[in-house]
Amino acid sequence: MKKELSRRNLLKTLGFATGGLLTVPLHGLAATNLRLHLPNSVKYPAPDKPVTAITLGAGNRGNVYGAYAVKYADHLNIVGVAEPIEVRNKRYCQKHNIPVENSFVTWEHVFERAKFADAIIITTPDNLHFGPCMKALAMGYDILLEKPIAPTEKECRDILEMAKKTKRVVAVCHVLRYSPYFIKLRELIHNGSIGELISIQHFEPIEHIHMSHSYVRGNWHNSKATTPIILAKSCHDLDILRWMVGKSCEKISAFGDLKWFRKENMPTGATLRCMDGCAIEKECPYSALKIYYRNRQRTYVFDLPEDSNKQGDAILDYLKTTNYGRCVYQMDNDQPDHYTTNLQFSNGVTVAFSMEAFTSYEGRRTRIMGSHGDIVGDMSQLVHTNFLTGEKIEWELSSDSHGGGDWNLVSDWVQAVSKQNVDLLSSSIDASVESHIMGFTAEKSRLGGNTEKVFL
Structure with a gap:
């Protein structure tokens, strides 16, 4: 029988609240099932006045974060947008009642005006993060910055330096820190429930269609034009691993390559486009x-007409003219489709992280090994086993694709901007740059074939 408990009562029941080793006997809790709910995305009262923001990039992520303002208008008010795709710009303006004078084609146009909002939400393509972020900081805006921070290590470090110089609030969208799944994993590690943390195995299955969509045909298919896949896809994972371990990473060894989506694997009879009589x-x-x-x-990448009867023809038109209609074996892609990273942290903890394209499923998997217990989880549930008693506690979770973290991140960011207090952020620019450096170091190791030290 499933048992509903609040997080506070759950901690009291299990004896976790003290933060020390588990002291309450687990006898009688064998196979106990508990449900862990999403935290309330409005955990703070509304600020005295809503934080005003301008969104740069009205694509998928810009709409995810912007939707918070639609639901909680007394917390966040979107007053401007820059988006070169006309239909996206128009829909975003309608959704947020943005006046025509605050609708811009590119991010550069926004900064031709004097500062007219509290903050900037940067959800432009990866290679267009650095320019607007540096300009926004120089003009005194606070920032919500979609990951990755920037395509190069130097640009990431430059943004960090500028944020410190200007003393602005900069949150990086490492939303997994706000997922109940990872919050619970970190809690169990740090309250002593598994004794001393020894090692972690973490697995990110991209899923074969997602891989072909985003990293073979899509915006991130070429690492030189955007960012390496270890950052474009997995900087979330590097960040969450660093956050859970709680110590700096010292050494990295990485392996991986593009094995399948190559011209030499193209089947006989394939054509340049799937609809060309393949x-x-x-x-x-x-x-x-x-x-x-x-x-x-x-x-969603096609910006389809609202009339469902016209969507089929619109899709076919996109497949005739964009990369999304091209054969996956004939793209100019270079992103690895399998990538294994081994990490050693300053406390001796080791982590084996694997990112794999060829799976039928998505959803991160985690195994955490400690001296007195272990944890196994897959983002829909996690199971803690006590070595002494052999008893298990299972949590089942409700989550979306980012584990429920998107709006909780925005909520913290709104408060941090309103109160000008960066300590209210879990994923500040300071914390986020470190995991990005881990990613750049992993790519250096993969390409060079050496174990690399991490220089923070």
């Missing part, structure tokens, strides 16, 4: 016609 289109799991047209998966 002989094996119906046999290919990566068929653009199957994914986007027949199954209607991941079509």
Whole structure:
């Protein structure tokens, strides 16, 4: 029978609240099932006046964070947008009642005006993070910055230096820190429930269609034009591992390559585009016609008309003219489709992290090994086993694709900006740069074939 408990009562029941080793006997708790709910995304009272913000980039992430302002207008008010795709710009302006004079085509146009909001939300493509972030800091804006911070280590360090110089509030969108799953894992590590932390195995299954969509055909298919996949996809994971271990990473050894999505693996009969009479289109799991047209998966990238009767023809037009209709074996992609990273931390803890494209499923998997217990989880549930008693406690979680963290991140950021207190952030620029440096170091190791030291 499942038992509903608040987080505070749960901690009291399990004897975790003291932060020390588990002292309450677990006898009688074998196979106990508990449910861990999402925290309330409005844990603070509304500020005296809403934080005003301008969104740069009205794509998927810009709409996710911007939607917080629609739901909680007394906390956040979006007063401007920069977006070069006309239909996205128009829809965003309508959603947030943005006046025409505050609608801009590119981010540069925003900064031609004197400062007219409290903050900037940067959800532009990865290679367009550095310029607007540095300009916004120079003009006195606080910032919500989508990950990755910037495409190069130097740019990341420059943003950190500028943030410190200007003393602005900069939050990086490492939303997994706000996921109940990872919050609970970190809590169990640090309150002594597993004794001394020894090692972690962490697995990120990208899922084969997601890989083909984002990192073969999509915006992140070429690392030189954007960022290496270890940052574009997995800086969340490096950040959360650093956060859970609680110590700095000292050494990294990484391996991986692009093995499958290459021209030499192209099946006989394949054409440049899936709809060009490809002989094996119906046999290919990566068929653009199957994914986007027949199954209607991941079509948010197409900015489809609201009239559903017109969407099919619009999809076909996109498949004729964009990379999303091209054969996955004939792209100019260079992102590895399998990537293994070994990390050693200053307290002797080791982590094995694997990112894999070829899975039928998504959702991170974690195994945490301690001297007195272990934890196994997959973002929908986690199980803690006590070595002394053999008894288990299982938590089941409710979550979205980022584990419920998106709006909780925005909530903390709004308060931090309102109170001008960076300590209210879990994922500040200071904390986030370290995990990015880990990513750049991993890529250096992968390309050079050496174990690399991490220089913070």
